[in-house]
Each structure stands twice: as structure tokens, then as C-alpha cells.
Amino acid sequence: MNRPDPNDERIPHLMSRIRSSLTALAVVTAGAGLAVLPTQAQAATVVVSNSTDLSNAIKNATAGTVIQVRGGTYYPTATLQSTKNGTSSSPITLTAYGSETVKIDGGSLPDGDWIFKLTADHWNVANITFQNSPDSAVVCQSCTGTNWNNIKTINGGDSGFTLTGDGTVNNTVRNLDSYGHYDPANHGENADGLAIKFGSGTGNLVTGARLYNNSDDGLDFWSFSSPVTIEHTWSMGNGKNRWGDSAFAGDGNGYKLGGDGEVVAHVINNSAAWDNAGNGFTENSNKGAISINRTTAYKNAKWGYYFATGAARLGKNLAVSNGGGQVSKGSSVVSSGNNWDSGVGTPAFRSTDASSTYNARQSNGALPATTFLTTGSTTIGATMN
Secondary structure, rough: OOOOOOOOOOOHHHHHHHHHHHHHHHHHHHHOOOOOOOOOOOOOEEEEEEEHHHHHHHOOOOOOEEEEOEEEEOOOOOOOEEEEOOOOOOOOEEEEEEOEEEEHHHHHHOOOOEEEOOOOOEEEEEEEEEEEOOOOOEEEOOOOOEEEOEEEEOOOOOOOEEEEEEOOOOOOOEOOEEOOOHHHHHHOOOOEEEEEEEEEOOOOOOOOOOOEEOOOOOOOOOOOOOOEEEOOOOOEEEOOOOOOOOOOOHHHHHHHOOOOOOOOOOOEOOEEEEEEOOOOOOOOOOOOOOOEEEOOOEEEOEEEEEEEOOOOEEEEEEEEEOOEEEEOOOOOOOEEEOOOOOOOOOOOEEOOHHHHHHHOOOOOOOOOOOEOOOOOOOOOOOOOO
């Protein structure tokens, strides 16, 4: 066989042509309806339009990859999952393509499966609905530096959105809607809207969430040993038996802020709980210095605020028409500026019609504008935005 002379000056030109041909092949293949997979000569952007390509893109992503999902409803047959890390400067992004509507449906998954699981760092996930999961919809396990924006988790078989595991650090959940979750095997005892459970890690923030009509709690911090901050969040209608379960066991707290012996100073600011079957806000045996400021509890079946054993700091909160009463607080609680404190009045609500709180979010993803439970006060209660 004749072999090319390595000193032949045509060799570099030949290699350049081969590389160009490979790049062109990748583009032509994409045009045939397959995923646009990144090559060395391409930016790391992947556009997917079917469940197989979506699964592969998530599994094979590397730092800087942007996965854009075309509009439609996807029915994966196995959990979408990744252990691949982005970096703080080059995160992995999973998002809807442009303004298209993307739904990932768990209807074809085996019993007990989750729709989406990350055990990874530095991902940005945005503008996707996860619905009808046999079990939990989204689980981020021991994740660092993830950002979740405008995510919906709907009608799953356990909690809608979960952060869990040690090393759960600096994650932000922004503008989450999580509702309709029910775990039939446990008669509704476990399915929360948002679960930050069984783990540890600092710097975790939830802002702008709506957590409603779930069989157990709106938000649950059971056995999470590090402080979490919640702000501008609504939790309503949880713990009601909407499923005709004769042995229904949902607790129905708006914000369950402890459990399993953990002593943690969680922070809740400018948030509201209403129409829950349990307490609006509860320590749930957490004896830490939980800080709750400028929140509102309205028409919850039990206490507005239940902090009977711990050392919570309750400031400028408003409790109205709760079944058990305004507050149950122990001697270690510091209470100031709340409407149950001496000399503090109860301002009138502008509206007690909650229907507007279920409206579509604003164009920037913020909670819908409402006058429900607003008072105009600058010193007490949630501002409801």
C-alpha cells in the first residue's frame, strides 16, 4: 500500500477538509430530525424534540451545555437523570426552547419512578412543567449551585419538588408552582408541595413559590439540619382529602419547619399560609431559633402559628380566623410586633377572596398581582407579592 508522505504539504489541507466534512455531517444529521449534538467545531447547544434525545442530552451534558427543549409533551420511559457537573462559570442549562410550552409527563414511567433526578452541581433549569409522576416529580440530591426558575410540578405520586442529601448547598428555587400531589400508598401522608428533607447544607433559598392542594404539607423541612430561607411564598389548601381516601393521613401544615430532632434556625420572610388543614406555620418539634417575619396566617384549621416548645423569633406577623387560635408559643419564644402582642392592632384585609392568587404569573414569573390578604400596612403581615 502507498502511504502518504508525512512531509507532504497537502496533509494539513486534507485534515482541514476532513474536519469540515465531519462538522457538516453533524449539521445534516440534525436536519434529519435528530438532536443537534455539540461537536468540537460547534457551540455546546443541544435542541431536542423527543424523549430519547432529551434523556441522552441530560445524561451526556458537560459544563456549558445548553439543552433547549422544543414545545410539546414528552413521555419518558425511565427517569431523566444526570451526575454530570457544570461549573459556576459554565453551568449546564436545561430550558424550554424560546417561549414554547414544555411538559414532561410521567405517565409512561414504571411505578415508583421519579421524572427528573439530578445528583450534580451547577445546573440551571427553567420553564418546564413536570406532571403526573408515579412518585416524586423532581429530586435534586446533594446538589450545589443549582438554579430552578419557573418550574411547575403537578399531580405527582409523592412530593413535587425535593432538595435532599448532605452537601445540598447554595441552591435557589424561584417561582415554583407545586400542587395536586398525593401518595396513595401512604394515604397522603408524605406528598408535599416542596420537600427539603433528610440532608444538610447552607445557602438554600426558595422565593416566589405557590404550594397548594397537596395531600400532606405545602412545605416540609423534616430532618434537614441546616438553615433554609423562604420568602415571598404562598402555601394554601394543603392536607385536605381531595382523593376520597377513607384512611387519609395528610397533615396539612402550610409550613412544617422541622422534625426528627433537628435544631435549626430557618428563616421565613414575607410569606402567607391560608386554608390549610393543619397549622399555618409550625416548628414541628424544631427547638431552634426559627425566624418568622412579616407573614400572614389566615383561616387555617388549627393554629396560625404553633411554636410551643422551641425558641422561635416571631416578628410583625398577622394571624386571623385560624381554628386553633392565633398562636401557641412557649416561654422561649421571642414575640414582638405581632397582632397577638399587647398594643398591636389587627388591620383590615382589603380582600378575603383568594381567587386571584391562582391566576397566571406575571410576565417576569412573579406571583400574580392580588389584593387578597393585603392591608396596606408597612409594619405587619405579608405584602402578598
